[in-house]
Amino acid sequence: MRLLLTGSAGFIGSHLAAHFLNGGHEVVGVDNYLSGQLANTERLLGRPGFSFLQADVSAGLPDVGGPLDWVLHFASPASPPHYQQFPVETLMVGAQGTQHALNLAERHGARFLLASTSEVYGDPLVHPQPETYWGHVNPNGLRSCYDEAKRYAEALTMAYHRARGLDTRIIRIFNTYGPHMRADDGRVVTNFINQALAGEPLTVQGDGQQTRSFQYVSDLIRGVARLMDVTYHDPVNLGGTDAITMLRFAEVVRALVNPDLPIRFVPLAADDPRQRQPDITVARRLLGWAPEVSLDDGLRRTAAYFRHAAAAPPPTPARPGPGRPSDRAPA
Numbered sequence: 001m002r003l004l005l006t007g008s009a010g011f012i013g014s015h016l017a018a019h020f021l022n023g024g025h026e027v028v029g030v031d032n033y034l035s036g037q038l039a040n041t042e043r044l045l046g047r048p049g050f051s052f053l054q055a056d057v058s059a060g061l062p063d064v065g066g067p068l069d070w071v072l073h074f075a076s077p078a079s080p081p082h083y084q085q086f087p088v089e090t091l092m093v094g095a096q097g098t099q100h101a102l103n104l105a106e107r108h109g110a111r112f113l114l115a116s117t118s119e120v121y122g123d124p125l126v127h128p129q130p131e132t133y134w135g136h137v138n139p140n141g142l143r144s145c146y147d148e149a150k151r152y153a154e155a156l157t158m159a160y161h162r163a164r165g166l167d168t169r170i171i172r173i174f175n176t177y178g179p180h181m182r183a184d185d186g187r188v189v190t191n192f193i194n195q196a197l198a199g200e201p202l203t204v205q206g207d208g209q210q211t212r213s214f215q216y217v218s219d220l221i222r223g224v225a226r227l228m229d230v231t232y233h234d235p236v237n238l239g240g241t242d243a244i245t246m247l248r249f250a251e252v253v254r255a256l257v258n259p260d261l262p263i264r265f266v267p268l269a270a271d272d273p274r275q276r277q278p279d280i281t282v283a284r285r286l287l288g289w290a291p292e293v294s295l296d297d298g299l300r301r302t303a304a305y306f307r308h309a310a311a312a313p314p315p316t317p318a319r320p321g322p323g324r325p326s327d328r329a330p331a
């Protein structure tokens with residue numbers, strides 16, 4: 001098979017690309033390095049079957065030539081500090097970017113997958129969240145550029161499916177972590193691990209009683225691959241099933257990496273969801289899928305990666321892309 005993957009220089013995109021290359025498929029990666037890493041592309045370049053196009057998906061997707069069996073749309077900043085630094089770009093890639101990717105799939109008669117998010121549930125009033133829950137989202141707050149872009153992207157994907165017969169899939173990804181995230185991406189996993197490795201206090205936001213459910217990246221990749229092989233067009237939650245408070249999570253990371261560190265309480269970000277945990281009944285039934293990697297195991301592997309990365313020479317900076325701030329480091 002030959003597939004086109006947007007967001008291939010990102011954390012999840014680079015794992016997905018490697019997974020499909022391992023399976024003997026051809027992968028055309030597309031990225032503009034808005035929040036991705038050149039190192040992720042460099043790991044893939046040179047592998048048989050991989051080619052890369054530096055382009056802004058929101059501006060259009062050039063025809064890549066040859067057949068395409070699948071189009072997987074993963075391009076979008078995902079870390080709150082990243083998407084809040086680039087709110088317009090985030091809305092554009094969820095809206096125009098998704099439409100360009102859908103049009104490309106339609107032109108090629110390809111199967112299409114949208115990477116959506118648990119953020120479509122906003123600050124949920126139903127817990128845990130099943131796919132049938134419509135969410136509780138601030139439509140114009142600081143997180144709206146991401147939440148509403150993904151809600152629109154889901155609506156657009158369903159419209160292409162219903163009105164034009166496109167063969168679509170939608171996954172709602174819950175907090176995912178692992179090697180090849182950016183150390184500076186500002187998400188809680190990378191912050192705590194890198195603070196612990198540097199011997200700095202762990203910054204718990206608010207009272208730390210808000211919850212998240214973490215999944216290790218290999219579990220997510222397994223779920224994505226399974227969903228592509230079944231016929232199902234409604235959204236599917238993929239996420240870890242054990243909710244944990246951020247204070248407890250800081251204690252877990254500290255115990256694994258550096259037990260002597262203090263915890264520092266810092267202000268809570270605006271509109272931070274109080275609780276998040278997927279109901280994965282659909283994924284269990286449809287895909288026979290459930291997370292397999294424990295939090296301790298996943299965190300050990302991730303900490304080992306960052307320990308090694310910190311000891312390595314600094315990565316080559318990304319070259320500026322066409323019309324996009326490709327080598328700017330988000331806050």
Ligand code: NAD
Pocket residue numbers: 006007008009010011012013030031032033034035036037055056057058073074075076077078079093097115116117118172173174175176177182
């Ligand atoms: P990431 O920031 O590491 O990767 C996203 C990639 O998309 C980056 O390489 C970035 O440069 C690229 N990109 C952004 N805008 C682009 C554009 N206009 N044109 C081309 N490339 C563009 O984030 P990630 O964690 O790997 O997330 C990947 C996808 O999964 C995103 O769509 C995100 O919304 C979704 N998701 C991730 C999580 C998670 O916990 N990691 C949770 C929910 C949803």
Ligand code: UDP
Pocket residue numbers: 079080175186187188189191192203204205206210211212246268269272273
């Ligand atoms: N968080 C924290 N300390 C940090 C970064 C984040 O306590 O240094 C909290 C944040 O308030 C949120 C949770 O961790 O409740 C998850 O944040 P993240 O940015 O990883 O992703 P989100 O799930 O909010 O999209």
